[in-house]
Amino acid sequence: MHAAQPHQMMSVTKSFAGLFALIAVAEGRLGDDQPVTDVVPER
Numbered sequence: 001m002h003a004a005q006p007h008q009m010m011s012v013t014k015s016f017a018g019l020f021a022l023i024a025v026a027e028g029r030l031g032d033d034q035p036v037t038d039v040v041p042e043r
Helices: 012-026
Strands: none
């Protein structure tokens, strides 16, 4: 690998998504029982 080559994150992205959701809950941007689609709309 080198700096110009993208890294494949694969299934670790699920961990990042969960972490970001927990951060949003901690900051009051998302309720712990609120659907994420209230904040991030589906396509």
